[in-house]
Amino acid sequence: MKWLQRHVRPEQVRELSLLLLLVVAVVFFGSLIDGYYTSRTFNRIASSVIIIMVAAVGQTLVVLTRNIDLSVGSLIGCAAYVTGHELGLHPGMHPLVAVLIAMALGAAAGVINGALVTLGRVPSIIVTLGTLAIYRGILVDYSGAKTITTDTLPAWLLNLPQATLATIGNLDLREMVVLALAIVALFQFATTRMNFGRLFYAIGSNPDAAHLVGLPTRRIVFAAFVLSGALAGLAGFMTLARFGTITVDNGRGVELQVVAAVVVGGVNIFGGSGTVVGAMLGAVMIGTLEQSLFRLQINEFWRDALMGLLILLAVASDAVILSRMRALWARTELKLIAKPAPAPASGGAQR
């Protein structure tokens, strides 16, 4: 136990507790729903979850720096629509170019968000609430309220969601799922093993200290918004591939699911702690709940309310578990590092 406590920190076990919660949820729904443990369930959850997951990775970076990006819902819609529109005009376009268009569009919007937050010194919740509406407004104007339909899109795109990289038993490992997992792995690596990534934690943990010790605070916050935008763009591309039909309303409200995934995943909304893997698990958790409640044929409105309740439960239990563990760790630490008893009370050299 002592060895364990010296080498494993409560913050690292956080993801494990979320994983445990996920298993409980799956077992619970499995007992209620016939034929729950099938590859169909897995594939359905996976294909719906990856969009939220990719955007949640970007959101995690932003939230770590003690900011928030609410504009992702509109960014996903814009990226999906514009990319779909361009593909309709140039059906011969290379798939990679299409992905780049989506991501560049998102990144450009992220540049605007980041500039307003870092240079304009406007709180990010206000900036992105504004740009959420503005980007949607621009989309409505650009599209003339027309809808992108599958018949204008190239076949490779429509087949992409079914494209399978490998099959393990009954489970298909879809290319898009692999892409999403690769992104999670990449950013998990960057935020835990790269010095650039560690700065996101430092800045969110104590912004004043970050400034006083000369960390590039603004550049990092700016980078967080640009990356969040680019990843939202990619999520937009995934949305386009998954649905094929894109209205100007596409992606509306997704920002809340993305933020929910990040928070359920244990990323502190006040910055400084949480992991990309945690956010991924948060997204999986939300996707699982949503699909399962749908399978239970629960009325849409109740579904939302239940989701909200479950999110609150997840966050609350996470907080309780974490503080309990911190207390436990602190107690044993006192024993581990026995210090000489301090001299009489505080108060310097007095009589």
Place this chain on the structure above:
Amino acid sequence: MTGPTDPIFELRNIAKRFGATQALEDVSIALHAGEVHALLGENGAGKSTLIKIMTGIHRPDRGQIRLAGRDIVIGSAAEAQRHGIAAIYQEPLLFPDLNVAENIFISHQDRGLLTGWGQMFRRADSILAALGVELDVRSPARGLTLAAQQSVEIAKAISLNVRVLIMDEPTASLSAHEVAQLFKLVRDLRDRGVAILFVSHRLEEVFEIADKVTVFRDGRLISTRPRAEATPQRAIADMVGREMGLLQPRPGAKRGERILAVRGLGRGGVFQGVEFDIHRGEVLGFAGLVGAGRTDVGLALFGIEPATEGSIAVDGEEVSLRSPRQAMARGIAYLSEDRRQLGLSLPMSIAANITLPVLARYLNRLGLIRAEMERATAETYRKRLAIRASSVEVLVAKLSGGNQQKVMLSKWLNTHPRLLILDEPTRGIDVGAKAEVHAMIRELAEEGIAILLISSDLPEVLAMSDRVLVMREGRQVAILDRDSADQETVMTAAMGQEAAAHAPAEAPA
């Protein structure tokens, strides 16, 4: 000059101005390698400004900065660090979510692309071991004691190979044992050839650790003496200066009946053992250094941070003051030192601010505000205190500091207090407004209001008070009558040199 070498870090003829305040004027100071240079001065003497210039947070208006014989410009905190200049503050600047090792190395600008956790843990371990500090480098900085946090800061400075280390009141919140440990580290750094600027309010510590002592007063450098030539008495004399300024002493008041009796008052770990009486028409001054616990006593009497021990009696009846509402019901008013945060609603009008604490008096039967009556009250105070504003409808945010102060005073006078606690009532206001506040204090005392005056402006406390209570590190160390209170006695008591004080009047039991 004692050192055989040239200074490693030198500031020449530095001047810095903030608005109307000349924070530093023509200051020259030289730090030598392997030397601890102490910097003393009262609150507002310009020490913090000097530190901020050294660490690149402020740029001087005039003057030269030289490092190892070359002129340099320190444009940012990162640049200061690149030059090997680092600062440790009273409150360490750690990242609570990062572990100890990462806190030590986070600001290394040459860390490369990848985080070498293993190597980082090993290096952090060896630096801390060399310092004789036992800490788990993998645990997050959250929850470390202040002393442990400072060890981390020192380890950080060592890892950065600093040449100049500035320590801004590092001992202010440490216990005696922790101070001893810190001093061991400081000597260790000095022996490695680091130039250390040590800022502290505690004279005995300064004389224990310093090789040189420099005193600032009112933004000017008054003296720099080698340790051998410096004495606590001379340092205090340099700090307070000789002249009393233009303050007219208030004529002594005839004591009325006792309003408040405080016995053994304390709040866990913040202050303790405070005892005094205050009478009608009396001004009781509270002197002491910043952080001595004076404001905390004020907050306890007004019920904002209620006391946890001792008793408070109003008119001989013991009371429990657990909220400002209860305190106000007993006729106590508190003028906060923090005008912007606690004192005033800046986006509201003068009239609205003045009537806020007693708004119930201004409501009609329907519960709506009687604007006429509100305006009339505000108008009375505007005339009485000469608040310079075109009307009482002007927003408080638009007023100058002095006029804001008068609005706040009006607000509390309108509660018809019997005991008025004034916390730094003249901080940051100009000389004219200051004189008006002083006149007001005189007038109110004559009307029979008891006044508790907390101020860091020592000449002000001495001129206005009938008696002066001195606090140091959360304890009451003296109550001096106006005849026995002078600048040096008070400063001596406030800084913990009571052995040298000639008149330690009624000290607490």
